[in-house]
Amino acid sequence: MTDTEVKAPKIEFPQTDYPIKVISDTGVGNKDTIIAIVLKHATINDERIDERQSSNGKYTTIQLHIVATDQDQLYNINSDLRASGIVHMVL
Template identity: 85%
Template sequence: MTDTEVKAPKIEFPNVDYPIKVISDTGAGNKDKILEIVLKHATINHNRVDERQSTNGKYTTIQLHIVATDQDQLYNINSELRATGFVHMVL
């Protein structure tokens, strides 16, 4: 590998404080739906759920921390959130 190639960071599982940031359209019930989807796959630390709106109020960012158990779990969370139609990005 050359200096210009970047390796994806290796995630150690289980990770009891794995951060997820979800960027979605602002809308009534969107936060609840996001939390419902994530709870189907993982335990959420409800003390570490933050919500912020964009300057113009069009988008909402929800940052939460979960217990991550494996790569498949993270893939499933990402896929189901993106399938909602109102989630634009999962980081």
């Protein structure tokens, strides 16, 4: 790797306040579905759940803060959320 190439930042685990942003369709029960999926893999800080709708109301962004233990956990959360059919993007 040359000096001009950019390396992805390394995450040091565990992270006790790791943010996850989920962009999904707006719909009744979607927030609960997203939270249930994440809870299968991690502990969520209930005091740090934020929800915002897009200007046209079609999409909802939910930001959660979790205890992240390793890269596999983050991969599994991402995979399960995207497999739900209501999630468009996980950041």
